[in-house]
Amino acid sequence: MTRAERKIGPFGDRALLAETATLADALALHAALAATRPPGLRELVPAARTVLAVVDPARLSLAAAAAWIADVEVTADAAAPGPLVEVPIRYDGADLADTAALLGVSADELVRRHAGARWRVAFTGFAPGFAYLVSEDWAFDVPRLASPRTRVPAGAVGLAGGFSGAYPRETPGGWRLIGTTDAPLFDAASADPVLLPPGARVRFVAPREPIRGATPPRTAELSRRHWGFAEDAAAIRVVEPGPLATVQDLGRAGRAHLGIARSGALDRAALRRANRLVGNPEGEAGVEILLGGFRAVALRDAWIAVTGAVGPIEVDGAAVGPNTAVRWPAGAELHVGAFAAGLRGYLAVRGGIAVAPVAGSRATDVLAGLGPGVLRAGDALPVGAAPADPVPALDVAPWPAPPRDLEVELAAGPRAAWFASSALPALFETAWTVTGDADRVGIRLDGPELPRARREELPSEGMVPGAIQVPPSGRPTILLADGPVTGGYPVIAVVADSSLDALAHARPGARIRFRHARPAPA
Numbered sequence: 015m016t017r018a019e020r021k022i023g024p025f026g027d028r029a030l031l032a033e034t035a036t037l038a039d040a041l042a043l044h045a046a047l048a049a050t051r052p053p054g055l056r057e058l059v060p061a062a063r064t065v066l067a068v069v070d071p072a073r074l075s076l077a078a079a080a081a082w083i084a085d086v087e088v089t090a091d092a093a094a095p096g097p098l099v100e101v102p103i104r105y106d107g108a109d110l111a112d113t114a115a116l117l118g119v120s121a122d123e124l125v126r127r128h129a130g131a132r133w134r135v136a137f138t139g140f141a142p143g144f145a146y147l148v149s150e151d152w153a154f155d156v157p158r159l160a161s162p163r164t165r166v167p168a169g170a171v172g173l174a175g176g177f178s179g180a181y182p183r184e185t186p187g188g189w190r191l192i193g194t195t196d197a198p199l200f201d202a203a204s205a206d207p208v209l210l211p212p213g214a215r216v217r218f219v220a221p222r223e224p225i226r227g228a229t230p231p232r233t234a235e236l237s238r239r240h241w242g243f244a245e246d247a248a249a250i251r252v253v254e255p256g257p258l259a260t261v262q263d264l265g266r267a268g269r270a271h272l273g274i275a276r277s278g279a280l281d282r283a284a285l286r287r288a289n290r291l292v293g294n295p296e297g298e299a300g301v302e303i304l305l306g307g308f309r310a311v312a313l314r315d316a317w318i319a320v321t322g323a324v325g326p327i328e329v330d331g332a333a334v335g336p337n338t339a340v341r342w343p344a345g346a347e348l349h350v351g352a353f354a355a356g357l358r359g360y361l362a363v364r365g366g367i368a369v370a371p372v373a374g375s376r377a378t379d380v381l382a383g384l385g386p387g388v389l390r391a392g393d394a395l396p397v398g399a400a401p402a403d404p405v406p407a408l409d410v411a412p413w414p415a416p417p418r419d420l421e422v423e424l425a426a427g428p429r430a431a432w433f434a435s436s437a438l439p440a441l442f443e444t445a446w447t448v449t450g451d452a453d454r455v456g457i458r459l460d461g462p463e464l465p466r467a468r469r470e471e472l473p474s475e476g477m478v479p480g481a482i483q484v485p486p487s488g489r490p491t492i493l494l495a496d497g498p499v500t501g502g503y504p505v506i507a508v509v510a511d512s513s514l515d516a517l518a519h520a521r522p523g524a525r526i527r528f529r530h531a532r533p534a535p536a
Contacts, residue, residue, distance in 0.1 A: 022080050026508030027425040027531060029057075029068040029478050030076060032083050037062055037136055037148065037473075039088075046088045055079070057270045059476035060137045061500050062146070062175070066476025068270070096135065096213030101180065102221035103129070103171055107191035109159075113173060117154050127152070128192065133178065133216040138208065138273040139474065139500030142382045143182035143200025145210035146474060146500075152176060157471055158502055160486040162188030164451060169195050171218075174502060175471050183383050186455065188485065188502070196221070202372055202384055208272070248394035249313050250363065253347065256307030259389040260378035260454075261367050262360075263299040269373060270499040276479060277379040277495050280454060280518035281358055284322035287413070288362030291319035291339045293403040298366030299376040301389070303359045306352040316342040316397065317364035317405050323356025323519060324415040337413045339405050356416035356519040364405065368398035381455050381496040416519035419445075423513045423531040427482065429472065429504035434465040441482075441490070441506060445525045454496040457520055463488030464506060474502045480509030480517075492517060 020043070021033040034040045044060035047067070051058060054074025059066040069079050105125045107113075114124040131151040138145050156173040164186050166172075171180045172189030181187060182199035199209045210216060252259070262285065265278025279285035279302055286296040301308070306325045319339050320327050327334050330346035342348060342363075350359060369376050369386045378385040389395075430438060444461045451458040464484050477483075481493045483503040492509060493501075494517060509517065510531040520526060 020084060022083050023428050024076070024426040025066060025428045025476075025505070026478060026480060027510050028071055028076075029066060029476075029508075030079055030083065031428040031475065032065045032067065034063055034065075039063075040065055041136065042088050043083075043086070046086045047083065050082070050086055052078075052082055056267055057476075059139065059270045059499060061139060061475040062136070062177075062473030064473075064475040066270075066478070068478060096211065096215060098215045098217065099210055100217050100219045101195055101197050101210075103193045103195050103218045104221055105129075105193045107171065107193045109172075109190040110192045113156060113190045113192060117156065124192065127154075128173075128178065129218050129220075131178075131218075133218070135210050135212050135214045135216065136177075137212055137500075138210075138271070139476070140179075140187075140273060140498040141182055141185055141200075141275075142202070142273045142384065143208050143210070144179055144273055145199075145208075145212075145214070145216075147178045147210075147216055148176060149178075152178070155471070156190055158188040158485075159190065162186055162485060166191065167194075169197075169199075171195055175473055177474070185381055185498070193218075200382075247396050249316060249365075249397035250367075250395045251311045251313055252389050252391055252393040252395070253309035253311055254307065254391055255389040255393075256303055256305060256350075258304040259308055260302050260380070261299050261369055261386045261389070261395075262302040262377050263375055264297045265377050265495060266373050266375040266379075266384075270476065273382075273499055274373055274384065275379060275382060275496055275499050277375065277377040277382075277384070277454075279360060279377075280495055281322050281360065281515045283515050284358075284360045284518075285362070287337065288319045288321040288360045289366070291321070291337065291406060292317045292362050292364040293339075293401050293405045294362060294364060294366055295401065298362065298398075299369065300363065300367060301361040301395075303350055303361060305357065306350050306359065308348075308350040308359075308361070310348050312342045312344050312346055312348070313394070314344045318342045318348065319362050320350060320359055321362075321413070322359040322416070323353035325353040325355075325359070326351035354415075355418070357521050358518045363397050365398040365400050368396040379496050380453070381498070416516070418521065419525040419527075420516050420520060421527050421529060422516060423510040424482070424507040424528045425510045425531045427505040427507040428475075430506055432466060432468045432472070432504040433484070433506055434467045437464040437466075437484075437506060440464060442528050442530070445527050446490070448520045448522050448524045448526060450522045452520060452522055454494055456494050456497050457492045457517060459490050459492070459526065461489070464490060466504075468504075472502050472504050474500045477501045477505070478508065480511070480514050481505045482507050482509070
């Protein structure tokens with residue numbers, strides 16, 4: 015691959031996508047970039063035909079990153095073959111018969127071809143432990159589902175494009191499902207958590223009874239009642255978590271190439287503010303509360319602050335204000351009532367929530383199952399040592415309640431040319447409605463169809479929080495912090511980093527309008 019053959023384009027305001035002609039070229043380019051990575055590079059994610067580079071713009075500008083990608087010298091990939099891994103499979107997938115008919119073969123022939131192929135792991139992505147498998151013996155190009163499933167069961171084996179892959183846990187997905195495996199594809203508690211690392215050779219085999227590796231993986235979520243600390247060190251006990259409460263910090267940076275999403279607080283500014291109010295470093299873990307209805311009891315004296323969404327807050331029955339450091343005496347109950355404005359609130363405790371970190375963060379990733387489990391009634395949480403800095407007297411900045419309807423800035427996406435000329439104007443002129451399919455993974459929007467100019471399948475490529483994917487149905491989805499790190503639907507535009515936090519408060523039924531992002535300062 016020559017330098018002239020590399021196509022480099024924007025992926026929002028903090029990333030670039032380098033496109034190559036083949037998978038081999040993409041993997042070779044990734045190897046060359048990984049060997050010469052400059053300071054300020056946050057992520058480097060290989061995929062089917064592309065390499066995604068995410069930067070810290072304060073340290074590495076997009077222009078400098080583009081010059082580095084354009085100039086790097088690429089040599090042939092001489093990586094040695096990886097280990098051989100046998101994956102037991104039952105060919106009982108919901109889409110097996112339909113997929114075989116789509117490809118013009120019988121179901122038995124499709125099974126024979128899949129089981130007989132010599133597979134290898136080209137790259138990982140989408141979710142931790144999800145390996146993209148390729149084979150010279152596999153001649154099929156399988157289209158994804160027109161509308162992805164909101165839930166694909168753990169262990170499902172699927173096909174998309176020229177790839178096969180298996181889902182490590184229950185997630186959304188658009189691959190066509192042909193089988194099921196009980197193999198432990200990802201184990202967060204293991205020193206080698208990924209069963210199918212890049213370069214591994216893979217064979218699908220008939221299951222034996224009992225299936226080797228059928229024991230469920232020991233994820234951090236399965237250790238949720240212990241939280242990585244002694245019971246007598248508990249500082250908070252959850253009485254009622256509300257609809258959803260999770261532990262969140264600022265997330266897991268630099269691990270997207272392993273299939274591990276950033277995760278972390280959706281409203282990062284609100285978590286930072288809550289931590290500042292109680293004297294914590296801004297990145298300490300707190301509790302992200304969805305819609306309110308959260309109750310907890312202090313097991314020892316503490317200082318707290320609640321920020322983000324606005325609703326009634328009481329400590330021991332007495333009303334307290336948001337965006338204020340408040341003393342929480344031992345034995346007193348904290349009640350965060352139903353939010354009247356905004357969707358997610360953030361509870362910071364002086365010292366920070368001190369559950370055991372997983373993959374460098376204490377954040378709960380609801381898609382990947384990393385970090386502590388979703389909070390439940392009766393859970394006890396530890397709090398770290400109080401910081402040296404005192405509790406600030408006050409935070410003088412005004413913090414208005416989050417609005418119901420949002421105005422969000424968009425930066426350029428890598429695949430705008432895949433859409434009809436009417437699509438971008440429609441994206442910016444429509445007041446989009448947030449549907450009920452809105453969570454920490456992403457937000458589906460309702461509005462006019464964004465028509466495609468190109469109908470072929472897009473090979474999977476890296477994703478970032480804020481990417482607006484458009485499946486064949488034409489209805490856009492905005493990926494959020496727990497979203498997959500790779501995907502196969504074209505991205506028409508990307509939410510600017512400065513607008514991402516606002517999406518934490520996008521309630522179902524709310525309207526979102528998009529406008530062009532202001533140019534970044536030189």
